[in-house]
Amino acid sequence: MDLRxxxxxxxxxxxxxxxxxxxxxNANELKEKVHLSTDRAASQNLIIxxxxxxxxxxxxxxxxxxxxRRTTENGGKLVLVLYSERINKLFExxxxxxxFMIARSFDAAAALLGK
Numbered sequence: 001m002d003l004r005x006x007x008x009x010x011x012x013x014x015x016x017x018x019x020x021x022x023x024x025x026n027a028n029e030l031k032e033k034v035h036l037s038t039d040r041a042a043s044q045n046l047i048i049x050x051x052x053x054x055x056x057x058x059x060x061x062x063x064x065x066x067x068x069r070r071t072t073e074n075g076g077k078l079v080l081v082l083y084s085e086r087i088n089k090l091f092e093x094x095x096x097x098x099x100f101m102i103a104r105s106f107d108a109a110a111a112l113l114g115k
Contacts (some may be wrong), residue, residue, distance in 0.1 A: 003029055007037045013045035013113055014038055015106070019052040022060030031063045035070070044076025047109045054084050061094065068100060077101065079109040 003026040004019040014037050022030060038044060048067070050056075056064075064080070071078045079101045082088045091097040103109035 002026075005030060005033050007033065009037070013047055013110070015047045015049060017049040017051055021055040022053060022063070023055065023057040024059040027057075027059045027063040030060075031066065034067050038071070038074070038076075044071060044074040045113050046071055046076060046078045047081060047106065047113070048078065049081040049106060049109070050087060051081065051083055054086060056087060056090060061090075061096065065096075065099070077113055079103055079112045081106055081109045 002020050006017040008015040016034060018030065068078045081103050091102065101112050103112055
């Protein structure tokens with residue numbers, strides 16, 4: 001499945017909506033688009049909305065960790081919006097739910113950023 005990424009900028013955060021699968025073949029595309037969008041953003045806070053993502057492989061998880069590290073180094077916060085029980089379970093099993101701020105909706109993610 002192809003990866004499609006929408007980017008919406010706000011003064012308080014950048015909202016990145018991801019559709020498709022995040023895997024070895026397209027994870028770098030996500031990384032590059034996130035970096036390009038945050039390099040020019042007023043705020044370094046990110047909401048990555050995995051609304052229509054039902055598969056992430058280890059490469060995709062590694063990219064997410066790298067995005068979190070870069071966001072934190074730049075003084076920002078990252079919140080992931082996880083709708084799928086399958087993806088939520090993946091983050092629990094890997095322990096990544098202890099590293100990432102995770103919300104179940106966009107509004108809850110914005111609230112975690114204090115917006």
